[in-house]
Amino acid sequence: MSTHFDLCVVGGGILGAGIAQAAAINGLSTIIVEKRGWGSGNSSKSGKLIGPGLEYMAPLSLLQARERLVEREILSSIAPDLVDGDWFYVPIYSHSQQKPWRVALQLTLRDCLSAGTNLPWHRRIPEGQWRDLIGLNQHNLRAVFALRDAQSDDAQLTKEVLRSAKQHGAMALCPVSFDGAQPTDDGYRVRVTKGSRSRAFDCRFLVNAGGAWGDQVKQTIGALGQLPRSELIKSTYIEFREPLSDRRFCVDGPDDGPRIAIVPWRGGTLVGGAERAFSGSPDRVETSMADVDYLTNALRYHFPHFRHAPSDAWSGLKTKPLTRSAANAWERRLLILENARYLGVYGAQFGSYRAVAEKAVVAIMRILNSGPEQVSDRSYISSASVSV
Numbered sequence: 001m002s003t004h005f006d007l008c009v010v011g012g013g014i015l016g017a018g019i020a021q022a023a024a025i026n027g028l029s030t031i032i033v034e035k036r037g038w039g040s041g042n043s044s045k046s047g048k049l050i051g052p053g054l055e056y057m058a059p060l061s062l063l064q065a066r067e068r069l070v071e072r073e074i075l076s077s078i079a080p081d082l083v084d085g086d087w088f089y090v091p092i093y094s095h096s097q098q099k100p101w102r103v104a105l106q107l108t109l110r111d112c113l114s115a116g117t118n119l120p121w122h123r124r125i126p127e128g129q130w131r132d133l134i135g136l137n138q139h140n141l142r143a144v145f146a147l148r149d150a151q152s153d154d155a156q157l158t159k160e161v162l163r164s165a166k167q168h169g170a171m172a173l174c175p176v177s178f179d180g181a182q183p184t185d186d187g188y189r190v191r192v193t194k195g196s197r198s199r200a201f202d203c204r205f206l207v208n209a210g211g212a213w214g215d216q217v218k219q220t221i222g223a224l225g226q227l228p229r230s231e232l233i234k235s236t237y238i239e240f241r242e243p244l245s246d247r248r249f250c251v252d253g254p255d256d257g258p259r260i261a262i263v264p265w266r267g268g269t270l271v272g273g274a275e276r277a278f279s280g281s282p283d284r285v286e287t288s289m290a291d292v293d294y295l296t297n298a299l300r301y302h303f304p305h306f307r308h309a310p311s312d313a314w315s316g317l318k319t320k321p322l323t324r325s326a327a328n329a330w331e332r333r334l335l336i337l338e339n340a341r342y343l344g345v346y347g348a349q350f351g352s353y354r355a356v357a358e359k360a361v362v363a364i365m366r367i368l369n370s371g372p373e374q375v376s377d378r379s380y381i382s383s384a385s386v387s388v
C-alpha cells in the first residue's frame with residue numbers, strides 16, 4: 001500500500017464517498033477509511049427523499065432548495081436506476097397550520113427555483129379527484145397539492161458512489177478505524193486500525209466526513225484548536241410490511257411538528273420523521289415509544305383504515321449546518337481551515353451530496369495547488385459527468 005496520499009477522507013457515508021469520488025476523478029491520490037461499513041451510518045437511515053421539501057421554502061434556504069432541485073435532475077441522469085421520481089401529494093385540512101394559499105405560494109416559489117430543469121410544476125388536485133387518493137381522510141380536507149420529487153435507496157447510492165471512487169483510483173479501507181492524525185510539514189501523519197493491527201500513512205489534506213461522529217473524529221486530530229461542535233437532531237422513521245398506497249404523501253405533523261412523509265418502501269410503507277434535539281453519544285441513539293406513537297397517530301389520522309402495527313422503527317442523527325458566525329464563509333456546510341489543511345462537513349443532506357463534494361474538492365485543490373488560478377472551472381472535472 002502507498003504511504004503518501006494527497007487526501008485522506010474519514011467516514012464512508014454518502015458525503016465521504018462523494019468527496020473521495022470527486023477527488024479521485026480530478027487526479028488527487030485519495031484514501032477513504034470507514035470503521036463500520038460503507039453507508040452504515042446515517043446514510044442508510046435517511047428518509048430517502050432527494051428534492052427539497054416544503055420546509056426549504058423559507059427565504060434563507062432558497063439557495064439550498066435550488067441546489068437540491070438541480071441535483072435531483074443531475075442524479076436522475078447519472079444514477080437513473082437508483083432515483084425514482086414521482087408525485088407527492090400534500091393534503092391541507094381546515095386545522096392545518098399552513099393555509100392553502102400559503103402552500104400554493106411556497107410551491108410556486110419552488111417551481112420558479114426549478115427553472116432550467118425538466119421538473120414539472122406543482123398541481124392543485126381538483127376536489128372531484130380527491131377520491132382517487134384512496135384511503136386519505138377527506139373530513140375537513142380543504143385542498144390537495146401535488147409536487148414532483150424523487151426517492152433513492154440511500155445506502156445503495158453510497159455504495160455505488162464509493163465503487164465509482166475506487167474505479168477512479170481511490171483506495172477504500174473498511175472496516176478500518178481512523179484513530180487520529182498529527183500535523184507534519186506537509187499535512188498529516190494518520191493512524192488507522194484494523195482489528196488489532198495499526199498502520200500509519202501521510203496525507204497532504206484531511207477531510208472529516210464523520211457525520212454525527214465528526215466531533216469525536218476531530219478530537220483525535222492534533223493542532224486543530226477549538227472548532228464549533230455539531231448540533232445533532234434525532235429523526236425517527238417507522239416501517240410497515242403492508243403497503244398503504246402506491247402514491248407518496250407529505251402530511252401535517254401532529255402539534256405543528258415538521259411534515260411527515262408516507263411513502264411506499266420495499267413492498268411496504270415508510271413513515272417519518274419525528275424530530276428532536278439530541279445530545280449524547282451518537283452510538284447510543286434509541287427510538288422512543290413516544291416517537292413511534294407520534295408517527296403512528298399521524299398516519300392513522302390521515303389514513304384511518306390503516307390499522308397495522310409497525311414492523312420496524314429506527315432513529316438516525318442529522319447534523320445541522322454551522323451558524324453563520326461559526327462558518328465565517330458563505331457555505332455553512334463546510335468548515336475549511338486553509339492553514340491546517342483540514343475540512344469538516346456539517347449538516348449536508350444526502351440529496352445534495354454531489355454538489356457539496358464538488359465544492360469541497362474545488363476548495364481542497366485550490367489550497368493544495370496554492371492559488372485559485374490553478375483550478376479553473378475548465379480544468380475541474382465535474383462528477384455530474386460520471387455515471388454511478
Ligand SMILES: Cc1cc2nc3c(=O)[nH]c(=O)nc-3n(C[C@H](O)[C@H](O)[C@H](O)COP(=O)(O)OP(=O)(O)OC[C@H]3O[C@@H](n4cnc5c(N)ncnc54)[C@H](O)[C@@H]3O)c2cc1C
Nearest residue numbers: 011013014015035041042043046047049178211316350351
Ligand atoms: C432519519 C433521517 C432522515 C433523513 N432524511 C433525509 C432525506 O429524506 N433526504 C436527504 O437528503 N437527507 C436526509 N437525511 C440526512 C442524510 O441522511 C444525512 O445528512 C447524510 O446521510 C449524512 O451523510 P454523512 O456521510 O455526512 O454521514 P454518515 O452517513 O453518518 O457517515 C459518517 C461515517 O463516518 C464513519 N466514522 C465515524 N467515525 C469514524 C472513524 N473514527 N473512523 C472511520 N470511520 C468513522 C461512520 O461509521 C459513518 O459511516 C436524513 C437523516 C436522518 C438521520
